[in-house]
Amino acid sequence: MLTLLTFPAAFGQFSASPFCVKTAYMLQLSGQSWQRSDMLNPSKMPHQKLPVLRTSQRLVADSDLIRDWLETQGANFDADLSDIQKAQSRALIRMAEEHIYNHVVLDRWGNDEVWPILRDMFFTEVPALIRRPVTHAIRKSVMKRMDGAGVSRFSDTERTDRLERDLEAISAFLWQSPFLFGESPTAADMSVGPVLAAMRATPKETQLTRRIKTDTLLNSYLDRLEQAIPL
Ligand SMILES: N[C@@H](CCC(=O)N[C@@H](CS)C(=O)NCC(=O)O)C(=O)O
CATH class of the missing domain: 1.20.1050.10 (Glutathione S-transferase Yfyf (Class Pi); Chain A, domain 2)
Structure with a gap:
């Protein structure tokens, strides 16, 4: 299962970070099964930032690169767009x-x-x-x-x-x-x-x-x- 490393929920949002919320939305729409794992300190992450996606093979840092990765797995968030x-x-x-x-x-x-x-x-x-x-x-x-x-x-x-x-x-x-x-x-x-x-x-x-x-x-x-x- 995919794991989204994310800042915790805050202020009524899935996460205090809009980039973590974005990635959660993408995971949700991708149809992949995924879980969240909260962390407060991203200093050991590849870009020292969150979100990061843990796949069975590697850590994918950056919400845009996570989007690319999900698209290589079959997701297409903009399928009907010109x-x-x-x-x-x-x-x-x-x-x-x-x-x-x-x-x-x-x-x-x-x-x-x-x-x-x-x-x-x-x-x-x-x-x-x-x-x-x-x-x-x-x-x-x-x-x-x-x-x-x-x-x-x-x-x-x-x-x-x-x-x-x-x-x-x-x-x-x-x-x-x-x-x-x-x-x-x-x-x-x-x-x-x-x-x-x-x-x-x-x-x-x-x-x-x-x-x-x-x-x-x-x-x-x-x-x-x-x-x-x-x-
Ligand atoms: N370009 C990155 C931006 C992610 C980002 O800026 N995350 C912030 C939280 S909103 C962060 O981890 N900040 C920690 C830091 O900069 O030390 C993405 O799209 O994932």
Whole structure:
């Protein structure tokens, strides 16, 4: 049986990580039998990140490479899509995972109200005596990454505007159909959905959680996706 190495469930989601949720969705739709194995520290994983799929032969790191692997085993998440839709799907996936995701990370790790919740949830394995300095250093390195990606260098107004344009692009698809490319979920939904769901699930009210929760179209899309692929 396949084993998905994943960060644990959090904030009402299958995992705190949208990439782990994405992979769980793909496994579920692939028809393969699989189980989850939770871990908090991915430092021994091939990319020092999760998700990772354990197959009978090897560890497959990275949600996109796991998708490729599942497709070599017969899954086809975009079977009914035209070539142009597949291209649009790829662009939506990159937008969600490489841009919107950073807004979610900043909204969680950069927020002094959310931070203690993350610290107490994700770093229980760090001995209590050194937990504060260790987690402080980890938080600092995540914030440095956000600075490197540029997202934390914008003013609040500029950042909101950048995110808004992405959400409008996603909404343009969802005005046409219940899922991004039609009546049922495809690969793009399994990336975009979990990132937006993570944005909604942040355990304090923020500008981002409000933005999703008050958007009927996006909010109902996320509910629909969760119902379409129960985990
Ligand atoms: N490109 C990777 C991204 C995975 C990723 O960023 N995972 C994060 C959690 S959301 C992680 O493991 N972070 C731990 C770290 O960077 O130390 C994928 O698609 O699987």
